[in-house]
Amino acid sequence: MIARSTTQPTETTRKSINWTSARALVGVIYLVAQILVLVFANRFPQPSAILETADFVGLGILATILAYQSALSFGPGQTARRAWLFIAIMPFADAFAYAAFTMGDVLGTRVKSGAFVGLASALLSITRILAALAFFNMLRVYRSSGLSLKLRGRDYLAMAVISVMEVLALLFASSGARASGGPDLERLVLITSIPLVIALAPCSVFGVIIWRYTTGMGGGLVARAWRSNLLYGATWLAYIVFNALGAKYLPVIGLGVSAKYVIAHGTDWILKASEFLIFLGASYQYQASHATPDYSDLSDFDISAPLAGVTAEQS
Amino acid sequence: MASGILKLDLQSERAAKSEPEAANSPNKESGVFLFKKAVFLLTSSVGMTMADTLVKNAIAQIGSTPEKLVKEDFKALSAKLESPLSEFVGSDKAAKLTSALRVLVGGITGA
Numbered sequence: 403m404i405a406r407s408t409t410q411p412t413e414t415t416r417k418s419i420n421w422t423s424a425r426a427l428v429g430v431i432y433l434v435a436q437i438l439v440l441v442f443a444n445r446f447p448q449p450s451a452i453l454e455t456a457d458f459v460g461l462g463i464l465a466t467i468l469a470y471q472s473a474l475s476f477g478p479g480q481t482a483r484r485a486w487l488f489i490a491i492m493p494f495a496d497a498f499a500y501a502a503f504t505m506g507d508v509l510g511t512r513v514k515s516g517a518f519v520g521l522a523s524a525l526l527s528i529t530r531i532l533a534a535l536a537f538f539n540m541l542r543v544y545r546s547s548g549l550s551l552k553l554r555g556r557d558y559l560a561m562a563v564i565s566v567m568e569v570l571a572l573l574f575a576s577s578g579a580r581a582s583g584g585p586d587l588e589r590l591v592l593i594t595s596i597p598l599v600i601a602l603a604p605c606s607v608f609g610v611i612i613w614r615y616t617t618g619m620g621g622g623l624v625a626r627a628w629r630s631n632l633l634y635g636a637t638w639l640a641y642i643v644f645n646a647l648g649a650k651y652l653p654v655i656g657l658g659v660s661a662k663y664v665i666a667h668g669t670d671w672i673l674k675a676s677e678f679l680i681f682l683g684a685s686y687q688y689q690a691s692h693a694t695p696d697y698s699d700l701s702d703f704d705i706s707a708p709l710a711g712v713t714a715e716q717s
Numbered sequence: 718m719a720s721g722i723l724k725l726d727l728q729s730e731r732a733a734k735s736e737p738e739a740a741n742s743p744n745k746e747s748g749v750f751l752f753k754k755a756v757f758l759l760t761s762s763v764g765m766t767m768a769d770t771l772v773k774n775a776i777a778q779i780g781s782t783p784e785k786l787v788k789e790d791f792k793a794l795s796a797k798l799e800s801p802l803s804e805f806v807g808s809d810k811a812a813k814l815t816s817a818l819r820v821l822v823g824g825i826t827g828a
Contacts, residue, residue, distance in 0.1 A: 413761055475807030482804050543804045549770050622764030624805045628817035690762050695756065695814065697821055 413623070413693035421689045429678060432461055436674060440667065451507035455500060461677050462497030468684035472627075480541045486531075486687065488536035489631060493680045495529040496638075496673075498522050531601040533635060537608035540628065544615040551618065557610050564606035564636065567643050572602075602639075603634030609635055623690035627666050631681030637676035644669040645698035748786035752776070753793070754822045759814060763805050771801050791823025 413421075435457040473486035499507075502522035544551075611634050616625040616632075636668040649668055652662055752772060759768035775797040776783060781790055795815035803811035819825045 472807070475809060477803065477808050480804060480808075482807075547767065547770060547804070548774050616769060618766055619764030620760075620766030620769075622760060622762055622767065624762065624767075625764050690805070691810050693810075695758070695761060695817065697817055699809055 405472050413689060413695050420684065421693070425682060425685055428461070428464070428681065432457060432674075432678060436671070447507065448510045451504055455504045455508050458500045458674065459497040461681050462493040462500070465493035465677070465681040465684045466497070468681070468688040469493065472684060472687040472691050481543050485536040485539040485543070488532040488539075489680075489684070491532060492529045492634075492675060493684070495525045496677055496680075499526050530605070531662060534601040534605045534608065537605060537612060540612055541608050541615075544612065549615060549618055551611065551615060553611070553614055557614055560613075561606050561610045564609070564639065565603065567639050568602040568606065571639060571642040571646055574643075574650050589598070605635065623686050623693075627683045627686035627690060630679050630686060634679035634683060637679055639674055641669060641672040641676060644672060745785045746781070746782045746788070751788065751791075751822055752783035755791075755818050758817055758821060759802070761803070762810070762814065767805070771798060774801065788823045788825075791819050792825055795819045795823070 435453055439450045439454040439457070443454075469486055473483050474492055476486065477485035499522035502518040505518060512689035612628055613632050616628045619625040644665075648665060652665060657665070755772050756765065756768045759772070762768075763771065772794075773783065775794050776786060776790075777796045779793045780789060786794075795818050798818065799811050799815045802814060806814065
């Protein structure tokens, strides 16, 4: 039973950054650049490829810096420090992989570097295994906090759906990899599939449990950070599934050119959305770790206000 | 970190000056009021339910209950809260938040 106020104290960093506006600004710049790429890709392929890659890589680097700085705000032995270090590597790996796969378009040679693509794919696989460790570490933090956990039917359903997506991603991984990087990448993906199977299964279970914990926190920046991270994981997985299925079936099914164009770009935009989600997660955690709460006006604090907010926000 | 605590100290003075009505409230000294205010100050960072859980755990560790809480408890309470809080918001921010609890709820200045 706790008091509920109409507003909560705001949290600002030393230079009084308005984080809501800053996140919106980054989102608008990211989106506008991607729309420009979509509009001008046919007329100016190379500048469009440069803009598209710079936009994605820039956001990935920004997310990496924020997540890394968030990790450093924890003590050297703290579990959350490890979790955020693992999280920080993920947008970096995404940016690295994106640069590797689009390098041919950026340089105008249309040729991908096998070594660059192979290294990027290996890094991606490693980061997904680290994601399982990050989730496990955070699960320990939540368990030790004493916050109650009650899993519901829909949580188990979510675990099942994510597991099915993982199986689909792995089953069709070779076709997606062949379409993206050729036979070399296909071989590499098949080799890395075995540890990925081991990593992705716990990812779905831990991820859903952390999601339930975050909904039980009753709001706050930390909950938003972890929800964004988890949504990033699910969206990234959805991209892998659509990319793999598209690579396998789009060439053979009888769809029109425009329908195939929409599906291909829609799949690409899922990946781009996932990168924005990891940026959101890192920025929320950075704000939670570095911003100073503004308690200059506590007149909103009202002990007699309704107390039902706690249970209402747990769903 | 020191500048953050200083900022909170200054904020507490401003808050105290801007809240003459609250200072006259008959419930201001009650344990439940102090507990609720402590939770309120942590809500924007870790959420209402998590703040409630962490503060209750810390109160139990100092051998008290929300109803029996007094301002003098906030020095020990802040010390117990800092470690679990730092697992979510980091060490510096946890220090700032617990300092805010000591100053704004416990009324302990210069600690």
